[in-house]
Amino acid sequence: MEASAAVSLRGVSRVYGKGAAAVRAVDGVDLDLPRSGWTAVMGPSGSGKSTLLHLAAGLERADSGRVLLGGTDITHATDQQLTDLRRSRVGFVFQSFNLIGSLTAEQNVALPLRLAGRRPPRSEVRAVLASVGLGDRGGHRPRELSGGQQQRVAIARAMVTRPEVLFADEPTGALDSAAARTVLDLLRAMADAGQSIVMVTHDPGAAARADAVVFLRDGRVVDHLAGAGAREVADRLASWER
């Protein structure tokens, strides 16, 4: 195991369904996702990207193999341990933001702390919103914010517990290119400040902002690029989509 890894997967498989209908969504993956680094996960549709992200974040259980988060083996964690882990050690951001429409930005960001039984001081919540460039939008509800702003609120909500790893599944998939850039700039700044980030994306331009790109096909890791530009990422992706 890589001691410096944020997440390590060893021989990890996840099978959906049974018998002839079984799909090996993730098939014997060995992978070390580095600490203080931003890793993008790419691959054709159905190659297992989201499943891999869910396994690494403890949102789903592996059928075989081992998953280590920051050195903790979560393979055999109980449901309660996984719930605690999701609340305190990982953050998750989705394509569709998943904010609660009736709550303000501040209330959305405070929610994970409230669920953990804390009553966070407003100053703490405001500081996290300010760190995503939305210090003046705390009282707005999601419908009063642009898509890029909503995703930044979702990132603030994911970061309020100071997770070891931020997982993002297509975080720019629902955004226009200008809004996507603001979100990617934010993720880049967070990674530069030492945050571990794992992001699934279909967009070579987004993947090129990460430090490294892992390519999946048929549930297996088939390729890896570091420090590549968008063109190189796009060419490599195309070669695996053939």
Ligand SMILES: Nc1ncnc2c1ncn2[C@@H]1O[C@H](COP(=O)(O)OP(=O)(O)OP(=O)(O)O)[C@@H](O)[C@H]1O
């Ligand atoms: N809950 C499920 N039940 C059954 N099969 C599933 C389930 N989730 C995923 N699969 C299957 O597992 C495989 C991998 O799915 P996954 O969503 O991880 O791929 P992906 O690379 O993220 O795809 P996309 O880019 O289209 O979002 C696919 O064949 C999918 O149909």
